[in-house]
Amino acid sequence: MPAAGAGRRMGADIPKQYLQIHGKAVIDWTLETLLSHEDIETVTVALSSQDEYWPDTQSAADHRIQTVAGGRERCHSVLNALEALSQENDENDWVLVHDAARPCVRPEDISRLVQQASAHGGGVLGVPVHDTMKRTDTQGRILETVERDRLWHAFTPQMFPLGKLHDSLQAALAAGIAVTDEASAMEWAGCQPLMVEGASSNIKITRPADLLLAEFYLSL
Ligand SMILES: Nc1ccn([C@@H]2O[C@H](COP(=O)(O)OP(=O)(O)OP(=O)(O)O)[C@@H](O)[C@H]2O)c(=O)n1
Numbered sequence: 586m587p588a589a590g591a592g593r594r595m596g597a598d599i600p601k602q603y604l605q606i607h608g609k610a611v612i613d614w615t616l617e618t619l620l621s622h623e624d625i626e627t628v629t630v631a632l633s634s635q636d637e638y639w640p641d642t643q644s645a646a647d648h649r650i651q652t653v654a655g656g657r658e659r660c661h662s663v664l665n666a667l668e669a670l671s672q673e674n675d676e677n678d679w680v681l682v683h684d685a686a687r688p689c690v691r692p693e694d695i696s697r698l699v700q701q702a703s704a705h706g707g708g709v710l711g712v713p714v715h716d717t718m719k720r721t722d723t724q725g726r727i728l729e730t731v732e733r734d735r736l737w738h739a740f741t742p743q744m745f746p747l748g749k750l751h752d753s754l755q756a757a758l759a760a761g762i763a764v765t766d767e768a769s770a771m772e773w774a775g776c777q778p779l780m781v782e783g784a785s786s787n788i789k790i791t792r793p794a795d796l797l798l799a800e801f802y803l804s805l
């Protein structure tokens with residue numbers, strides 16, 4: 586679970602994964618959902634070397650959690666976690682990578698991802714695009730309308746065999762590929778992950794307005 590970000594776009598005094606929602610840190614909401622899922626045994630959390638908040642979380646005392654050092658970008662944090670997992674697990678074991686900043690993920694969507702991705706060699710939770718999509722120039726002037734048929738928002742968890750994901754991510758980064766999610770490394774390696782539709786409420790807390798939305802979703 587990548588949790589080593591600074592949360593710059595949130596503009597808060599602390600990293601967004603430690604902001605409180607209904608009295609509980611974002612990261613604790615996310616970890617509680619993951620660790621209460623029947624298909625998830627342990628979680629490896631990538632933390633910033635400057636992180637001073639983790640020890641005060643509810644999750645820090647959970648023996649099912651190990652922590653590793655995060656990296657410069659999300660992909661480096663994920664690779665560090667995969668390297669730690671590779672020391673203790675079989676390369677054919679399944680791994681799910683999920684953002685600490687996505688606390689609203691639903692257990693039933695994780696179950697659907699596990700069921701469908703395990704039969705397909707890997708998969709990603711997401712939702713189809715429902716709006717007309719535009720690409721603009723740097724001044725915001727519309728250049729084109731992007732064909733939205735079969736266009737998806739990729740979320741997390743993203744689920745792949747541990748060894749294949751580790752090796753593909755390591756090779757993609759070594760080749761200078763811009764890797765913003767695990768599936769893009771697997772695609773670069775020639776795989777065709779499955780998109781698995783989940784709830785649009787599985788938002789990534791990125792900007793202040795997202796926190797209000799997450800508060801609503803987590804009050805349901
Ligand atoms: N070097 C990094 C950067 C991000 N993340 C994690 O990856 C997830 C998604 O990244 P993002 O939403 O971009 O988080 P931040 O990088 O913190 O946000 P910003 O870009 O606004 O600083 C978050 O859980 C974040 O903590 C990470 O583990 N290591």
Ligand SMILES: C[C@](O)(CO)[C@H](O)COP(=O)(O)O
Binds near residue numbers: 739765
């Ligand atoms: C991995 C991800 O959550 C997929 O939507 C997203 O790319 C991570 O956010 P970032 O801002 O790209 O780090």
